[in-house]
Amino acid sequence: MMMTSKLLEYLDTLFPDPKCELLYATDYQLLMAVVLSAQSTDKRVNSVTPVIFSKYPSLEDLANASVEDLEDIIRPVGSFRKKARFIKEIARRLVDEFNGVVPVDREVLESFPGVGRKTVNVFLAEFYHYPAIAVDTHVERVSKRLKLAYLNDSVLDVECKLMKKIPRESWAKFHLQMVLFGRYYCKAVKPLCKDCPLKEYCREKKKNLD
Ligand code: SF4
Structure with missing residues (x-):
């Protein structure tokens, strides 16, 4: 063979039925969870995302969040200063330019802060079952x-x-x-x-x- x-x-x-181990409820929550998972573990990411998304339940809330507060929440996943800025900026761009919907376009997605090819592949494959x-x-x-x-x-x-x-x-x-x-x-x-x-x-x- x-x-x-x-x-x-x-x-x-x-693994007959493998599942993504990141917790998320919406497209932007998945994108942000994948961004947070860089150089970290899904377990650590899953310990902070529910806190972020319950404290800031909408994209507008996240876009207006205090970076210092986001840093405090994100700290356990590492690179928290950078990642806190990424999360806030992604939320801001989604609100201002994309009506709150994550665009299904590789090139546009890769222009988001903290989003590279791997992040896009994970996002598209998991959320849209796109082959990647x-x-x-x-x-x-x-x-x-x-x-x-x-x-x-x-x-x-x-x-x-x-x-x-x-x-x-x-x-x-x-x-x-x-x-x-x-x-x-x-x-x-x-x-x-x-x-x-x-x-x-x-x-x-x-x-x-x-
Ligand atoms: S567990 Fe990994 S390193 Fe070990 S034999 Fe299998 S493929 Fe190779």
Whole structure:
């Protein structure tokens, strides 16, 4: 069996119905949660977003929020000064330019503060089921270990290679499954290689089985 078929099959066994672990109720809440998740964890983000969105229940409230107050709430996720400004500015632009609706346009979205290609991919795939493979730290690590990409490939290289190798209809689900696989099995430190059926394709197997 080809390596990618075996990988997809294994991911389907482990995570038949993968879900995004970020909590959100609306389009802008998801976008902001993804922005906050940069260099942080979903768990930490989930500990602050309900506080933000109950204290500032509308986009107008967020656009007018005090940056210092947002910083205090956001502190646990890290880079809180920068992220507090991003949240307020995103809210302001959504109110002023987009009638409060997050635009479904990659280029426009990437012009928002704190929003890069990965954030857009996560947002579009999760909220609109748009085919996209967001390459975060887990997806990048697992892809490189499994020789789906070279070790010195950029994040964009990894994304392009994955899009060539994985069927388009599986992209969004594949991203979620790879994140979960990287988070709970193929971890950065001490991956659980012993029972992994992908060992024969993996660069890491020897290191972690000794
Ligand atoms: S063998 Fe280990 S490092 Fe390789 S894919 Fe499996 S869990 Fe990850």
